Amino acid sequence: MKKRTEISALGEFGLIERLMGTVGDDAAVIADGRNFSLLSTDMMLEGVDFDLTYFPLEHLGYKAVTVGASDILAMNGLPGRVLFGLGVSAKLSVEDLEQFYAGARRACSELGMEIAGGDTRASVTGFAIAVTTFGTVPKARIVRRSGAKEHDLICITRNLGAAYLGLHLLEREKRALREVDDPQPRFAGYEYLLERQLRPGARKDVVDALTGAGIVPTSMIDISDGLASDLLHICRASGCGARIYLDRLPIAKESYALAEELNIDPVVAALNGGDDHELLFTVPLGLQERVVQLGVGIEVVGHITAAGTGAALVTPDGSSIPLRAQGFETV
């Protein structure tokens, strides 16, 4: 009998490594004279990455551009064009797709991007979205996952876990309202969390601010899988360890409030929640004050350590908890 390894046995990154030989950066790099072209593809699948019962199509289009642009920004690049490959089920109307494109256009306009084309196919199953993003970066300014050095500061932007908690809120309301005739979801006070899930913005402002200040991070990644998983990518690619400090993790007050209500650990949400599309990057130790003062919500949460020291979360009492990547479940 043919050998059969379940994909879940390898995990998402184990699978990519096995298939591709390497996990690589957020975008493919195409060398072309003084500039590099950057290219990334992301898949977003109904039932896995979004639920159309509560995800408005306009927001989905907006988020698709954010997801793609974040990959380019994570290489310190300027996202320029986006192409959509859509698998469209008969459930969706033309107006639905116009809503999708309206949201995508709004995100593009905010980021100075353009929709360059794509492909649309009928789907017999759910709505499938492939987002391809093209960008450029001057050769001297490209940032990869592999450049972090011992003693570098670990920086993250804005706050973490909010998108994950927003998703939990939407799922709770979906369950609660299933049996109700005239549903009125109760989201009051948590609008911020919904926005972080349904309409996250790509952090072009952060890359612009770093560029304006003449700062080139030593490594960078888009936080899409959660801080723990994405920091482990940096450590692995750079051949280093990391220490991040629990009391430094930026978590929004709305995240604390909902986490308590839902009985979720807000730190777990911040470490493993994913979908935040904030940036995680490292800079040399001497730049601490300058990055914090850029005014774009950069927080220093830890530092890079020597190879072989592992990656860990340090609690206020000084104990170290090893960071683990989240699993990858095929369903």
Added chain:
Amino acid sequence: MKKRTEISALGEFGLIERLMGTVGDDAAVIADGRNFSLLSTDMMLEGVDFDLTYFPLEHLGYKAVTVGASDILAMNGLPGRVLFGLGVSAKLSVEDLEQFYAGARRACSELGMEIAGGDTRASVTGFAIAVTTFGTVPKARIVRRSGAKEHDLICITRNLGAAYLGLHLLEREKRALREVDDPQPRFAGYEYLLERQLRPGARKDVVDALTGAGIVPTSMIDISDGLASDLLHICRASGCGARIYLDRLPIAKESYALAEELNIDPVVAALNGGDDHELLFTVPLGLQERVVQLGVGIEVVGHITAAGTGAALVTPDGSSIPLRAQGFETV
């Protein structure tokens, strides 16, 4: 009530035009000094574009690269990199995906291309493949759909309808073997048709031969939707009409044989079958002998006519049958 237009009411290209404002070329063009970058995205969805019960994964990987490379070649470009966005269901094993990549790598190696990365997600439904292809073309050599001029010759490569007939053969065997214990499909004599469906090659040899001869077509397109539909794209983009001659249509002898067996009109298969991934292009009238003598299977099937004259198939008795594009059904 919100307005709801069924996607089938617009057709695939009507939909793209409504959403994007224009249908455009096979690939997006990014101007960058003396070279243009070309970028295309194609979606291939299980149950719509392929059936895993008879489509070996290695061939599917090979075909995915062909589909992507053809878009770049159709702009007279050199395909360079490919990225895959995969939505992977639990039905597929790691070995299956390795087969997929093995096929993709073989196609890349034949075409001088590289796999540059991608994204892999769990899918709750079928196998979804997004192929993103990146290529380049010198500014002076780019070919679009919009450059055909009156009196230009309409050229196609190799022959048409074989991929469509190969698909019919596979579907027939699938039905026939469903109830049989030890299925032995009967494909003898039709191997060529199976290969055209399961393992079509991208026509880099044609683009190389044209380039080597210093010939730049006035317009070009990849025949993915069928000759009729793709010629109508050229006519529309170029603002012209076309006449193609029934007795000039190149149809393989295996296609004639199977068409007769299955009671399918081989001309309909050639006009509307799609999936051939051959090239359709136009050149000035004076180049007839030169293109035919390139030795890469180029056939002249007709000529471009003035705007307002429509596109038609001319039968041997001199009557004109207007060409129509195929519909786009969401299922």
